[in-house]
Amino acid sequence: MRPLILLCLLLNWVLTDIQAQQKVIPLYPGKAPGSESWTWQEKELFHQPYQSKLVYNVSQPTLTAYLPPAATANGTAVIVAPGGAFHILSIESEGIQVAKWLNSKGVAAFVLKYRLVRSLTDDPVAELAPKMRDFKKLDEINAPVVELAIADGLKAIEYVRSHADDYGVNPKRIGIMGFSAGGTVTMGTVFNSTSANRPNFAAPIYAYMNALKNQTIPADAPPLFICASTDDQLGMASHSTNLYNAWIGAKKIAELHMYEKGGHGFGMRKQDLPVDSWIDRFGEWLELQGLLWPEKPSGTTSQVTLKQVMERRKAAEERVRNDWAYFKKYETENKALTAVAAGEKRVVFMGNSITEGWKRADSSFFAGRPYLDRGISGQTTPQMLLRFRPDVIDLKPAVVVILAGINDIAQNTGPMTLEQTFGNIVSMAELAKVNHIKVVLSSVLPAYDFPWRPGLEPAEKVVKLNNMIKDYATRNNIVYLDYFSAMVDNQKGLKKELTYDGVHPTLAGYKVMEPLAEKAIAEALKRK
Template sequence: MAIGLAAGCAMAVPALAQSDRMAPIATPAQPTAIDLKTGPMPGATASEAWHSQYGSVFARNVTSATLTPFLPDPAKATGAAVIVAPGGGFRTLSMENEGWDVAKGLAAKGVAAFVLKYRLNPTPAEMAEFERSSQMPPPGGAARPRPSPQERMAGIAPMLTDARAAFALVRQRANEWKVDPDRIGMVGFSAGAMLTMATALNGQDAKPAFIGNIYGPVSAMEVPADAPPMFVALAADDPLFGGTDFGLIENWKAAKRPVEFHLYEQGGHGFGMYQKETTSTGWFDAFVDWIGMHGMLKPAA
């Protein structure tokens, strides 16, 4: 199955503080980031740039993919691992709220976590022009046809290559990082959830042991008989995916594959690790409990 998330999915925008403007920042130090050596992003001309917004930090124009490990205290290590894919419409990456903070939370639970900074589609080099190009269409504007999940996934081949390289690296260094190669999962947010789905369904040698789809697409798609267990968290008031059907859940059930679905009343899109006054904030603890139910929080015999 071919797996762009083109204009159909905008940047991850949390319901709180939507008026916050983008502010350029210096590229943060990332001393433990490992180059995945998947090559430059085809067609890229601008250099990687970072900005702050919504109380988090974002990267854009990523042309070289990296993987940053967040390893647990050896005394707490379970042997399980999760590759974390931030979202941002394949134009930016919400590196803090949907990346580093998630990885830190998992490491605190004894799970090795690896933040994937995957390559992105090119955006304008100038911040003002980029910000204009990122704004959501005005209410009542002409509606664009919503592409199918298969159509959305068709244009993310470089990102899928990055995800596969991330799995290969973690498995290659599994002994060093005290990771069980058979217990490496993946969790993604918005566009990162789409990449997670693509990796699970088309990742070839990647094959996550389990996946988390956090406010990603939930429309129907073909599910293979060997699909991994899936955890889904979505807010009913999500402007991108909250009003769609939930065919993906039914497809997973029809394939007789494990699936857990949390539909929160409120939370909007992009809630990630933000501490909000909505029950969507509980998704992380629910996800940890779920992987625990699947035996991921107990060291392998």
């Protein structure tokens, strides 16, 4: 049973319908060279014991493109190679979720399905389990396919580089990252490439190195980001430390993150351990390399711009320590407000980035009206509750429109239950009513996933929270503002034509929200 238990740590797949919506790119025009006689077809299987889908029998390698919004794209691209012992692909936590996180940073991502060892049955997990008892024999079985998979990795780099203009990518900012066997593919491309198809940077994550025959470090070797866990159950921690030492010994750029706990195959899974934040460390490393910021005409990020970015980050970190609720955000504006005029029906919009972005997207909605936008990007309900007095009560509005909860579900300030979120929303409503302020409680906008924290499956949580808010509003004679019904798609996400990232509205989205908000405000003013 031990190999099965270890194998479980490798598997965390949930193929989503989103994948089918991305552009799938065959790497070769016909049969892939070296496997022309392969006649089997790629398959998916929902594996009941792990409650997961897996991909196996890949014979025609492909890339699936995940592109960031044009407005946030920075010209960097990463090819993502999932792991699975060259028999299966952990396509979700080591592929799709990583790609979506990269998109949130403005990076184009291409998930690679490389060629795999053929499974003779429709239970590839059961076939693989006994093979993992002896890695030496497994390496012998995998050896011919490892070479083909590395060729697929090199072909992927060539493809993205030759089609860079089509995807808004700088051909000098193309990297590759891979997990476990995907890490083998990643380092195989580095060791076996030429200057024409060598990645500009690479990130082997708990890579398996023993399957690589050639480990000669090229003279123009790219920078490496290396990450693994000391308690790797498959004994691969040393593969990462040895690789780091070799890179540093060759006087090449490398960064190593070795976590005490996390096991093998942690990918984007959440275990409530420090290893959960490894992807953020990767983002910081990309930033340090100048790969997350819009490129200059020369193709590089200026030191002044990078310095400014670092200063802004430092300021943000200081604010978290010294002004967690961000009282200072609107302090000056609040002090400059004149007293409420006779007959004025002042309205405060309290919320997060969806509210804050509203005024930027459509300033005309707020112009000429007694509407005050008090949204702060990224905020959760505990932060809003703390600043509710200075940013709402003290402004003496007739109505407050509260739109909150999505960042709680995204765990922006840590895990929260829906009941805790709902309690904070109720507390804001009660504070408003005690101070003779009419309340409009908004539904949370639909969200299928979070680009900055993929895999939390927010769709059903949003529905449940909205039901709680609506029920409370009905029982307490409070206006319920239903954005959700007007903006939801058939996956319980935000309609594509109304958003640029699946969470935040575009101008078209705000145009849907505005008449609904005005109607709700008018209704609230009528109520006693």
